[in-house]
Amino acid sequence: MPLLDIKNLTLEIESTQGWIKALDKVSLQLEGGEVRALVGESGSGKSLIVKSIVGAIPEHWRITADRMSWKGQDLISMSSDARRRIMREDIAVIFQNPVNSLDPSASLGEQLMESIPDHLLDKGWFWQRAAQRKQIAVKLLHKVGIKEHSKYLQAYPSALPDDICQKFMIASALAASPKLLIADDPTRGMEVTTKVQILKLLTRLNKIRGLSILFVSHDLLAISNMANTMTVLYCGQTVESGKMHQLRRRPLHPYTHALMESAPSFRKDLPPKSPLATLDGTIPTLQHLPIGCRLGPRCPRAQRECVKVPEERRIHNHFYSCHFPLHRSLK
Amino acid sequence: MFRFVLRHFNLYVLTLLVLCIFSFWLAYLFPGDPLVNLTGLTLNDPADYQAMAQKYHMDSGILVQFWHYLVLLWDGDWGFSFSSGLPLYQEIFDSLPATVELSTYALLLSLLIGIPLGFLAGLRHHRTTDNALLAASVVGYSTPVFWLALLMILLFSLQLGWFPLSGRISLLFDVPHDTGFILVDIWLSDMPNKGAAMINAVQHMVMPVLSITIVTTAIVLRLTRRAVVEVMPKEYVQAAYARGLSKHQVILRHVVRNAMLPILPLLAMQSTILLTNAMIVEVIYSWPGIGNWLIQAIYQRDYPAIRAGMLAVSTLVVSLTIFIDLLARIIDPTRERGARAKI
Ligand SMILES: Nc1ncnc2c1ncn2[C@@H]1O[C@H](COP(=O)(O)OP(=O)(O)OP(=O)(O)O)[C@@H](O)[C@H]1O
Ligand code: SF4
Numbered sequence A: 001m002p003l004l005d006i007k008n009l010t011l012e013i014e015s016t017q018g019w020i021k022a023l024d025k026v027s028l029q030l031e032g033g034e035v036r037a038l039v040g041e042s043g044s045g046k047s048l049i050v051k052s053i054v055g056a057i058p059e060h061w062r063i064t065a066d067r068m069s070w071k072g073q074d075l076i077s078m079s080s081d082a083r084r085r086i087m088r089e090d091i092a093v094i095f096q097n098p099v100n101s102l103d104p105s106a107s108l109g110e111q112l113m114e115s116i117p118d119h120l121l122d123k124g125w126f127w128q129r130a131a132q133r134k135q136i137a138v139k140l141l142h143k144v145g146i147k148e149h150s151k152y153l154q155a156y157p158s159a160l161p162d163d164i165c166q167k168f169m170i171a172s173a174l175a176a177s178p179k180l181l182i183a184d185d186p187t188r189g190m191e192v193t194t195k196v197q198i199l200k201l202l203t204r205l206n207k208i209r210g211l212s213i214l215f216v217s218h219d220l221l222a223i224s225n226m227a228n229t230m231t232v233l234y235c236g237q238t239v240e241s242g243k244m245h246q247l248r249r250r251p252l253h254p255y256t257h258a259l260m261e262s263a264p265s266f267r268k269d270l271p272p273k274s275p276l277a278t279l280d281g282t283i284p285t286l287q288h289l290p291i292g293c294r295l296g297p298r299c300p301r302a303q304r305e306c307v308k309v310p311e312e313r314r315i316h317n318h319f320y321s322c323h324f325p326l327h328r329s330l331k
Numbered sequence B: 001m002f003r004f005v006l007r008h009f010n011l012y013v014l015t016l017l018v019l020c021i022f023s024f025w026l027a028y029l030f031p032g033d034p035l036v037n038l039t040g041l042t043l044n045d046p047a048d049y050q051a052m053a054q055k056y057h058m059d060s061g062i063l064v065q066f067w068h069y070l071v072l073l074w075d076g077d078w079g080f081s082f083s084s085g086l087p088l089y090q091e092i093f094d095s096l097p098a099t100v101e102l103s104t105y106a107l108l109l110s111l112l113i114g115i116p117l118g119f120l121a122g123l124r125h126h127r128t129t130d131n132a133l134l135a136a137s138v139v140g141y142s143t144p145v146f147w148l149a150l151l152m153i154l155l156f157s158l159q160l161g162w163f164p165l166s167g168r169i170s171l172l173f174d175v176p177h178d179t180g181f182i183l184v185d186i187w188l189s190d191m192p193n194k195g196a197a198m199i200n201a202v203q204h205m206v207m208p209v210l211s212i213t214i215v216t217t218a219i220v221l222r223l224t225r226r227a228v229v230e231v232m233p234k235e236y237v238q239a240a241y242a243r244g245l246s247k248h249q250v251i252l253r254h255v256v257r258n259a260m261l262p263i264l265p266l267l268a269m270q271s272t273i274l275l276t277n278a279m280i281v282e283v284i285y286s287w288p289g290i291g292n293w294l295i296q297a298i299y300q301r302d303y304p305a306i307r308a309g310m311l312a313v314s315t316l317v318v319s320l321t322i323f324i325d326l327l328a329r330i331i332d333p334t335r336e337r338g339a340r341a342k343i
């Protein structure tokens, strides 16, 4: 049974022009011990998926799904208490914008210690527990590469640089020893050495503890080293998903193809100074979504049939949604 | 930090200076001899007049005069009242505590009622509870205080006879004037019938305090509600939920503080409205406070009293506003150092 199983997740948000499907039939599966990359252009809805999974979306948005379950338990219909327990013990999340996800009026130490669940503490008296909490917090900070913990535990988020806040977010996500870590762009804006350090830490946790990771990132190179599987998102639709090496070697969807082509480090045979292949145009805004396949206006292979939303098809474990995939020649 | 305390201090000193200039100027603006308006004495004897002119340096330039006016103000020599002939300094400091007492109780009560209700409304944004509370607060906010006070007199004093009509305490009791806060004074005194005096004083206080409280509560409620509505969808609140905290924990640990911090300075600004309302209410309930005293002074064209009274009241308001604002900003860790210094 997959750890996290999402089938046809649709999220409608309210705008001035009525309800818009910001996510349209997104499917995503994650097995235990798997590292799945979630990639897509900026604005394709990656963060919305993350927020839908953890339930951090405004109450009045409409969320529907054929299936959205954690270890077989349905997340949507379950009681808020049960869902909270799962969020407390099993799933941890690093939101994209670390500074906004930290309470500006509470010290970082306070917030980090708050993420340590009670069941990790074994001491009896409350002052012993407080001391133990602090110990665990310091250990966590060392893990994510913060050495001067005493300097930062008392500090407030506004007083610290972004990357420290980011590391605090990572530390507090790891505090509960979760089974699944959802990391939304965790290394954005970090300098290379810290980035490598964080990626190494995550890889190690995956290898040693079997931590599953849903890794959202723009950094294709980092992802390809780390992830086993990948889901590609475009405009709130999952366009292709499958094993990492499969998608790299032989993408079936025109969008994935373009994405891979656009990353120079991905192509070993790239002759020097050759122009980068890109798609024409830019990602449409939510207010101007094309009907049918949302890639339509930008797709080099688009035909008349593309005004209908393509069904998801599969070849073994490789899913794609396209009427004219790359392995089929155009008429 | 130091720079920004300094900035508040500068602002404070400058504002006070402007107020002093204005009050000094009033002596010239009012009809009659400026010297008489400054001293409050009718100086018929030329020798007395000369002595006073000397004291106030009337024959020197205006700046010198102003300087000596400041020195006298500082020394507590504020002149005398036309009508009572008593020193103004003493008169004002006898009546000011009564006003402060009234306002303090009203403020405490409205914070006690307004903040929880504001939270209730904010957490149930756009639902029935919220709408009902909002409607009630609009009514409370837009009711004129003097009308409300009269209405309460009509209902609770004249019709039902629950509370006394006016004054601060029944004439039967002789409360020593110590701090000026009547409840405190009764508490500290060694009167024979302390309990009865206390009850009597509270009975006198109920209606004036309630009249002010209603308006202030409405304001506090609206400010709190707005702040809560703004904080709830913030990412850190969502993130706290995602960390698996319960609704209670999220509200207590993350919402309350973040909602209250930005409205503390706003609440400070309300002290102006609060005092104004207190002064109006005093007149209606014959409460022996500064508002009542000032109105009497205006009726009787007691120019020195108006001058000194205005100065005292505005100094009080300015001090309160700036001090609470400073305090609110010092304890607020959410702002950047630079941003915190802005006024
Ligand atoms: N609170 C919101 N209200 C309205 N629209 C929103 C809201 N949050 C996101 N959106 C819209 O949903 C779409 C997807 O946003 P999302 O943040 O998920 O993109 P993303 O893939 O995470 O991009 P990035 O890589 O830049 O993080 C965007 O078009 C955005 O404008
Ligand atoms: S369905 Fe059509 S428009 Fe969409 S990706 Fe495939 S070929 Fe392009």
Ligand SMILES: [Mg+2]
Pocket: A046, A047, A048, A096, A184
């Ligand atoms: Mg995002």
